[in-house]
Amino acid sequence: MANILVVDDELGIRDLLSEILNDEGHSVDLAENATQARAARQGGRYDLVLLDIWMPDTDGVSLLKEWAMTGALTMPVIMMSGHATIETAVEATRIGAFSFLEKPITLQKLLKAVEQGLARNTVNLQVASSAAESKAMASPVTAAAQPAAASVASGSDEPAPSQPAAAPAGPQAHQGFDLDRPLREARDGFEKAYFEFHLAREGGSMTRVAEKTGLERTHLYRKLRQLGVDLGRNRRNSG
Incomplete structure (x- = not known):
């Protein structure tokens, strides 16, 4: 063991x-x-x-x-x-x-x-594994920007090699988090992304989001206001 x-x-x-x-x-x-x-x-x-x-x-x-x-x-x-x-x-x-x-x-x-x-x-x-995975998932973004930066630095007129299209935004899109931030800020960022994900997936339905997240509706509303989540935008996106 x-x-x-x-x-x-x-x-x-x-x-x-x-x-x-x-x-x-x-x-x-x-x-x-x-x-x-x-x-x-x-x-x-x-x-x-x-x-x-x-x-x-x-x-x-x-x-x-x-x-x-x-x-x-x-x-x-x-x-x-x-x-x-x-x-x-x-x-x-x-x-x-x-x-x-x-x-x-x-x-x-x-x-x-x-x-x-x-x-x-x-x-x-x-915890160590999660930190390593987050770093590995963030690194391709940096790598993708390097060819274009190299072309500009060299003064070449040739276009940079084409890169794969970015993944579409939406509830299934990967969320990247800056682990260098203070714990409180990092936690708030994660929670905001977490609730926005569920709101988008549930079409802005507070009842279904409350069931999914295990929170009472009153507590859920208070939490969303505290995190600055735009409820109107999520409803518009679902329409």
Whole structure:
């Protein structure tokens, strides 16, 4: 199900965690110190890491900070310790740790923490994938403009190579979003496009749009006014 790295200097804990996680169907790699953990992280990708705080060579918090500074902290990390203070746990969380397990670790707490960590990793991967897809979908627009720009720059009288006709505008047209904007502005832009799409598809019928979007009509009207959606235009386009 998932690739998990367990880092702990105690053999008994490594074996126990490995046995439990293997029984849950996960693939588990083991490291007994920070040196082995670095090598494992460089050699593969993990969906989750269980990291002990107190180790003989480099402590877990320092290793966590090292991964965060070098861009290697791409997976949730669950810190483990039987002697850590609250300050240590807070520091680890500030650096980027997902959660903290106090030893001795009960089976129920372990499985719950692992489940939550893997769920977070799935969300992170989906967000990264969506951002990559949006960037890939936006790039052809830039590429299509390059031949014409090159012709103008060279002073050539020859027409630029013909480009495929643009897709017709309408409810089925692709909506591009500027992901460099602040979150609030990006969210408002998406919501406006979302409601305009459904209004166009439903012919401006507020009743059908309310059913499709799962909003009450009063809330829907308020939301559309807030976003600046032109209801008259959608009705005219449907006529």
